Amino acid sequence: MVYNFDEQVRREHTDCFKYEGLMDLCGRTDVLPLWVADMDFRTPPFVMNAIARRMQQGILGYTCGMPSYKEAICRWVKRLHNMDVSPEMVSYVPGVVSGIFLALQTFTEKGDKVLIQQPVYHPFHLVPEATGRIVVQNALRRTADSFEMDFEALERDIQGCKLMVLCNPHNPAGICWSRETLQRVAAICAKAGAIVVSDEIHCDMVLPGHEHVPFATVSEEARRIAITLQAPSKTFNMPGIVCSHAIVFNDSLRRAYFTYIEGTDQDLGNVFAYDCARACYTDEGNEWRQQMLAYVQGNIDYLQQALSECCPKIRMIRPEASFLVFLDCRELGLTHPQLEDFFVNKARLALNSGAMFGTLGEGYMRLNVGCPRSTLQQAVKQLEEAYKEL
Ligand SMILES: Cc1ncc(COP(=O)(O)O)c(C=O)c1O
Numbered sequence: 001m002v003y004n005f006d007e008q009v010r011r012e013h014t015d016c017f018k019y020e021g022l023m024d025l026c027g028r029t030d031v032l033p034l035w036v037a038d039m040d041f042r043t044p045p046f047v048m049n050a051i052a053r054r055m056q057q058g059i060l061g062y063t064c065g066m067p068s069y070k071e072a073i074c075r076w077v078k079r080l081h082n083m084d085v086s087p088e089m090v091s092y093v094p095g096v097v098s099g100i101f102l103a104l105q106t107f108t109e110k111g112d113k114v115l116i117q118q119p120v121y122h123p124f125h126l127v128p129e130a131t132g133r134i135v136v137q138n139a140l141r142r143t144a145d146s147f148e149m150d151f152e153a154l155e156r157d158i159q160g161c162k163l164m165v166l167c168n169p170h171n172p173a174g175i176c177w178s179r180e181t182l183q184r185v186a187a188i189c190a191k192a193g194a195i196v197v198s199d200e201i202h203c204d205m206v207l208p209g210h211e212h213v214p215f216a217t218v219s220e221e222a223r224r225i226a227i228t229l230q231a232p233s234k235t236f237n238m239p240g241i242v243c244s245h246a247i248v249f250n251d252s253l254r255r256a257y258f259t260y261i262e263g264t265d266q267d268l269g270n271v272f273a274y275d276c277a278r279a280c281y282t283d284e285g286n287e288w289r290q291q292m293l294a295y296v297q298g299n300i301d302y303l304q305q306a307l308s309e310c311c312p313k314i315r316m317i318r319p320e321a322s323f324l325v326f327l328d329c330r331e332l333g334l335t336h337p338q339l340e341d342f343f344v345n346k347a348r349l350a351l352n353s354g355a356m357f358g359t360l361g362e363g364y365m366r367l368n369v370g371c372p373r374s375t376l377q378q379a380v381k382q383l384e385e386a387y388k389e390l
Helices: 022-026 045-057 067-081 096-107 123-130 151-157 179-192 220-225 251-263 273-280 283-310 336-346 373-388
Strands: 090-093 113-118 134-139 161-167 195-199 226-230 244-247 315-317 324-328 364-368
Touching: 045 273, 045 283, 067 090, 067 244, 067 273, 090 096, 090 251, 096 123, 096 161, 096 195, 096 226, 096 244, 096 251, 113 123, 113 151, 123 134, 123 161, 134 151, 151 179, 161 179, 179 195, 179 220, 195 220, 220 226, 244 251, 273 283, 283 315, 283 324, 283 373, 336 364
Parallel strands: 113 134, 113 161, 161 195, 195 226
Antiparallel strands: 090 244, 226 244, 315 324, 324 364
């Protein structure tokens, strides 16, 4: 089956965060929304069919995952990432952010230090802060075309931290961290006695020519200290279903974490969650995923070309995974508030401000290319017109 990613699906007035949140984000609603990290593509038909079948059964009662749910996850991670996982190593968690919260609750206490690497997805600091943990900001280092880890700084900053939250692949820069990088992270964290929560929600969206390396598989140390969080939600555009999972190899970490998850009833998905996950982790799901990624890659190519021709001072960090593009706008010579004003009030585009991801994100904006090409073309047109007026 050939899927149509050019289709425009209206989302206004549907309780859609990407639209309903515009006033709070931008102070106006007449802007093109290219922010929240879900896609504007129709959720695949096999997910919709799974929901329809469940509804036809007639009762929306309490639900638990059958063994086939965890077995589908095990087959999928073996197929895509060569990860050997058995069902007892897997737990449902409501969301990946919830999974981070549950790990903080299990393994740390109020006042404990938690390391994150900025610029990074904003809940990495919001969740520890909201729960009274102390966030240690370890800075990524800018390279000519992306970011890299600064191991000396990591070795220094991890001292006294109970836990590190790793973003692999990285949001917002779209980096697939290499095996060597992850091995060094594992060695540094193991030596410092820190657990690593590896957020791998973008791992099934690696773009052609790149590879996802699961943190837990890079060394014995990594396997011993890793909590891996994944989900079908981003890849198959169904985050509203709220269905993610954790994988833990180490017996004692797993016992502690899963006991907390089960004890607080966080292992109970909603009535559609398991059906949807099972429907995605199939041959049909893989086919849709590959077509979607080919389309997203086309959008990235188009955006890169258009920016270099029309807005050469805005430089794209080309993502190796996923549909989020981090734009380096520092050459425009604007302060960060002026940059935000430029995008919202001149270009009439709603992007995520780089400042959300930490102070090192200032001068950057994050653009979501998980949309029909025509939406992106409209965005480029608006950006080009505003750019000319600068
Ligand atoms: C790195 C990362 N982690 C987690 C999430 C959200 O995951 P969930 O909706 O499962 O909590 C996102 C969404 O953008 C993300 O980019």
